[in-house]
Amino acid sequence: MADRAQTNGFSIIGKPLAMADAVSKVTGIGKYADDLSVPGMLIGKILHSPYPHARIRSIDTSRAEALNGVKAVATGQDAPNPYGILPIGHDERVFAVDKARYIGDNVAAVAATTAEIAEQALDLLRVDYERLPAWFDPEESMKAESDWIHEERAHNIEKEYHHVFGDPDQGFAQADFVAEERYYAGEVNHAAMEPHSTLAIWEPHERLTVHSSTQVPFYLHRTIAEVCEMPMSQIRVIKPLIGSGFGGKSEIIPLEIAACVLAKKSRKPVKITYTREEVFLAHRGRPITIVYLKVGITRAGKIAAVQARVVQDGGAYCGYGPVTVLYSGALLGAIYDIANVRYDGFRVLTNKPACGAMRGHGTVNVRFAFESILDQLSHQAGLDPLEVRRRNLLKAPCITANSLRVTSYGLPECIEKVFERSNWKGKKGKLPYGKGIGVACSHYVSGAANPIVRSNMPHTTVYIKIDRDSAVTVYTGASEIGQGSDTMQIQIAAEVLGVCTERIKLVGADTELTPVDLGSYSSRVTFMAGNACLNAAKDMRDQLFAAVAKKLGCSPSDLVAKNDRVSHVSDPAKSVSFDEAVAIALEFHGALVGRGTYAPPEAARGGKFRGAGVGPSPAYSYSAQVAEVTVDPETGHLHVDKVVAAHDCGKALNPLTVEGQIEGSVYMGFGQALQEDMIWKDGRLMNPSLLEYRIPGTKENPDIESIIVESVDPEGPFGAKEAGEGSLAATIPAIANAVYDAVGVRINSVPITPEKILEALRAKEKALATSKPPPEKSSAPGMAR
């Protein structure tokens, strides 16, 4: 615990450090999945359904199979086992066996000697479809009485949660101001630069080696075994360099299984790389979310009650959907001290690509709604919205109304930091028309406390080996996906062993070489793999100290490891170099291998309302942001001038990467706030390319002032907790609230386009013209179901 409480005197922790894989990426020497090529490799291509909902009567593969160069054609019959990342949603198959459920659903695949031949073979496949009625709007889909997308999911409802904490009715009765609004968030995709790609290599002895662009190599390992009906020990999954994931590679993506099925069938290496259109069709992004939100506050600005009805447009398969809707409820109120919350969440199936986990999973759209309505209520009550947030803070450590255990809580400091740095006092309500400032807060988990599959297992294990040349090797299952997890673990090992980072090599995310880690999702890696690495390094340090202490004639507790030396804490004469310490320890122990595991403590695994076992987290991060905007009332054009973003990451192990994560989160929130939106027409995506689906470029992104707040979590490695996702959710409502400050209209629908602003301004003008005040409080339909 000493290492966790320690806040200064570090050699490497807390210092800005370039990413361990930076050079290999910058020089191009590093290999992403699609860069890989092996002799005799075939190219795989997938046939996608042209219909949103259609029974498959038959598939004639004969003409495709007869084409010269085609080595395998696979359909649903070749791999009928269902799979899914969650135990509750085993509803996917690599290729449709009964019906296709969205435009783009996977129907068959071919492996051929060239991409051209594979494409040609796809044209030769004859599928006899019977079209079925399809559902595209989640609120309509919930009303369906027939033609359910999955027969076992009545009314197309995949999952619903109904939680009540405290007494919301009494809370609303005590409230002085109550607002009810309907919020809408469009659908967004991760738009990772690297498209999905998988190379599956069939090998002698019925072995399969799979290189795949995945955030979850160990889940993939298990799923391939299930679907291909092979022992896991015959399968090796290797994660190459990843061109970011943002959650889009945290589920099993059909091409990963398709490549394996084709490799097994052809007994050859098969590579499949998605086109950008296929990336959009594989999707797993943030769902269209409709939030009916009712919040009441007292005259003093205390939140008295919250009631939310959330409908998420899940698409055609379960995926991580139940987690999305669970997180929406679990995190809705838990950032503040709110006693009374009612939550009704619905994950609804539609005939569209499946949604899933995306940066800020489950929190972003409800946070937009909540932080917007809180701003609205503050103004109604005549209170400063930032001050209202101050008045609703938790008193940590504490347990929230919905049983989440908060052990460190840097939100107060985040709020004060953005208050100061943005000159909130000098600006709020004092800017000219068209200029505005807005505040919002957010929080996020540091990983789910329970693994998705089975409990009472370590989330992660790390081994550390020291060889005779004193080289330290860290073996970790954790998946570097661009977020810096390799660098983080190298830093931790170097700090504990008291050596420079150059001594440390890392072998990562290879199911054959490294121990298990659950994967890079839910911002779990720094907390879980970081703690496992810390424990492994301490185990190794204990071994070094035991041997060196004997040699130096002192107690192991007298020793410190620092600056590539092991030394007596008070007697400078007793000191050996790290090389000498290793030689002594090798003589003493014979070999040097340390191990560390980590699983969150029982107390962090949640109480009564921990939902499907994935809700609670061992620690929560906090953010506060202030956005400044300029709105052109003539055109509705919105420009975000600056975002001041404070994030409580517990302890910044590497400030450079924490700042990078804050900036990246703000940029991604900015993209969703202003422009990113998947446009649908009868289940067909109308903008499936990066030309049409516009993510902001470097020149469009706002100026950001990042502020790191360190609350030093007692359980986090050196006090660290989440940094990669939590900031995102504050950006959208901060911008929306700034728009209100700028031009006096509330846009309850993202993206906040010029059209929507203009429309709202015109409605406001019209209302003013008829001498009525603009509607600060609207009655939201559909709250009861």
Added chain:
Amino acid sequence: MADRAQTNGFSIIGKPLAMADAVSKVTGIGKYADDLSVPGMLIGKILHSPYPHARIRSIDTSRAEALNGVKAVATGQDAPNPYGILPIGHDERVFAVDKARYIGDNVAAVAATTAEIAEQALDLLRVDYERLPAWFDPEESMKAESDWIHEERAHNIEKEYHHVFGDPDQGFAQADFVAEERYYAGEVNHAAMEPHSTLAIWEPHERLTVHSSTQVPFYLHRTIAEVCEMPMSQIRVIKPLIGSGFGGKSEIIPLEIAACVLAKKSRKPVKITYTREEVFLAHRGRPITIVYLKVGITRAGKIAAVQARVVQDGGAYCGYGPVTVLYSGALLGAIYDIANVRYDGFRVLTNKPACGAMRGHGTVNVRFAFESILDQLSHQAGLDPLEVRRRNLLKAPCITANSLRVTSYGLPECIEKVFERSNWKGKKGKLPYGKGIGVACSHYVSGAANPIVRSNMPHTTVYIKIDRDSAVTVYTGASEIGQGSDTMQIQIAAEVLGVCTERIKLVGADTELTPVDLGSYSSRVTFMAGNACLNAAKDMRDQLFAAVAKKLGCSPSDLVAKNDRVSHVSDPAKSVSFDEAVAIALEFHGALVGRGTYAPPEAARGGKFRGAGVGPSPAYSYSAQVAEVTVDPETGHLHVDKVVAAHDCGKALNPLTVEGQIEGSVYMGFGQALQEDMIWKDGRLMNPSLLEYRIPGTKENPDIESIIVESVDPEGPFGAKEAGEGSLAATIPAIANAVYDAVGVRINSVPITPEKILEALRAKEKALATSKPPPEKSSAPGMAR
């Protein structure tokens, strides 16, 4: 110790098992070093000296450097640090800096975009040589008064040993029969099918990854660091598939360093693969050996005294030479109970390629001499030569006259087995003229007890990891070179953990991924890495048993692991599958990693006469062989009809591979006995190709009856000891003795060619014609020095 004493009830140990890498070799999917290729790879070529001894005045590289496509030219100035496998012989440099010492010595190298350009560049190099007197005959070289090959080695003597055990003079005085002979053995090369090949890849961050056909990746690792002046942690050595070594890849071969120097200089990947001629020039094979041997026996057939003077033609560099000449002395008499031995060994430098370690290192040529003279003396004394061997056996366990510790001794059983199976009694002395039968014995070490570099370090460490899918991974530094070391370790781990071999994967011989092992030489791997693997598996089994015992409510000592289950030894109700055991243990321990190390016990490290620290071994293997031959007296043609070969390997972990090793050893001995010989003319090798240097093909090899004898060594893993080399040394004298039995002439020079047989027959005829008996005893000149 229970595992070592156990001789039956095994599930996997002792069962014939196909090699783990057989499929990858047979199908061609496995990669040898020369199969590897990376983008931008350059081809390296080496300039060899055309003179046997010449000072290098200057090298003009300018024209070569100017050639389009040439990326680097390296000479001695680029890598002047000397290296050598032994601390005493740091006399090699990758390229000559002062002078070239043999025809083929390495003078410079180029790396170019194609092999053709590299060859062309070699032609453009201008070297100004000053020729020096050269030495080709070792006995002449010893007399040299000037122009010594290495200035610091006076009279060209690299190393000499003078040992006296007991009182040889008194022994000879007590002998009834004394013989003195001069024996000569020609020079032979390993002739491994795979030529040496190294791919050195320069990487960002000044890193170097080296794939090399080596038996000693960890020694190579260290040597590259020394010569290239890089930290070892910046260098990764990976051993790919090896097309056998036989000792030829157990030293650092110049191309391995040359590729690294060129890669570092060009900052590119560089591959060098030797031509067959270059393989012969790199050599490190068995030296020309001249043995002046004097042995006395009593009338009862007891060996009374032995005196040997051995001169080895070492070539121009030290290499493993001191070990060769040490082993020749240490093992000369230690197979039998001989109290009085005098040994004078000389390793002499000549202007020829360096000799080194080759299968049966140091023992083969002295064994030929000793077993021949013992046959001769037996006949002189009127005793059966096989019976004479029976009368000189050790009484194990014991310490030999020269302080070698013999813990298991299967030689008596080997002798009885070949006696029976060959029908010795029915044939010896009873075959028609031209048909003959001969017997000989040999022995060998199970690895050197002390590492070459530093003492008190484990020879080898093995880690074993079990993942959540119950897959077992063995991480070993031991080098599979075709001898089956991977399979052996998989078997040991499977046996101890009670699982089928299919569950076990092995990661081997990669300095970044695996712990240290000293390498595949001196038949150390089964003994050392086998014991380390055994210890690692037991460590892992202890962890499993601790957890399962708690779960089942019993003591860990009640449990057995067998047939993929962990069960109570007497209560069948208490049993879990291996998968369940792993799940229970993971819950209990968090992670499963076992480790094992092995270093021979202090008592095995030798006494007073352990020489340079590499002499003694923790265990010795024994062989006896009977050869039957047919000699055509008209042509001198010798045909080996059959070899009955018994080998005491302690315990045959895999009888299939032990038999393969016995057969391979006999074939190799047969090749040296009859036909293999490097022909020299003024320091130039006249037969540097496999067309001219004739290794026997499948059709030429004799029939072999292999007999495995199991003495169950108390220290070996499951009782196992050496199997890969020891048999070789018995084959040559068994054949030579059979030739005597067939036609009554002794050929004291190998190879035993038809010419030599004819010459001896003519000499014998001539002697008979002059009524003198053929010379059974010759006085050997040069015994005193």
